[in-house]
Amino acid sequence: MLEKHFSAPAIARAIVIVAASCAFSLPAAAASGKPVQLALSELKKEELPKPAEPAKPDAMQKPAGETPPAATEQPAAPSDGDADTPAANDGAVVPDSSIAMPNAKEGAAAAQVEYDLSKLPFPVRKMHELILTAAKSGNIEALRPLIGSGDDVTMLSLTEIEGDPLAYLKSLAGDPEGMEILAILVDVLESGYVHLDAGTPDELYVWPYFFAYPLDKLDAKQKVELFQIVTAGDYDEMKQFGTYVFYRLGITPKGRWRFFVTGD
Structure with missing residues (x-):
């Protein structure tokens, strides 16, 4: 009181x-x-939106027979999980070129050469088929969905490129439509291949096998296969480097088209 x-x-x-x-x-x-003790969600992000006001008990009750709304789908992780995927940089792609560098030097052991596509894992075989079909179509635009975009874009150069990747490929060809590049793709994919770094994060299937085959160990039959892709003059220049430095293509075990590049 x-x-x-x-x-x-x-x-x-x-x-x-x-x-x-x-x-x-x-x-x-x-x-x-x-x-001050913070919640776990506050430790992960510097700024968080204010939580919504909790719904009233009667509003939270699901009416009988009503299907609850589906949970918001989260973006899937990259299918390949590679740590060295190229990153975007102001519209340019900064590649990690080391994985596409030829690794067969004179005197090195010759890699196992394969021609049988049935030995490939299904995702690799499927991507190989898709690229080959697109190249044979004569329409370079057919490569666009296979090249991808963003962090998963196929490496097309050992250095940075800007703008449209197909425009870049056309710029490498001797004709304005990029037919020469498509023809090279066909030749490369119809050659033998090698399986490299099995069981490691850098595991790859690479065409042509010359990528990992010392030039000084090529026999007469293999030189004919090489001259289906390059000229004899190119071969003489490559001997100065001691390794194959023309176009090569790599696909990861999970079917990601990792690179299609030329040069050293």
């Missing part, structure tokens, strides 16, 4: 004092330097 002991003005002043002390309690705790 406060009114028996205190007047109304006294009670009002007491309420103001209590409210003021509560208002300064949190800032004082922060100023004291004591760590």
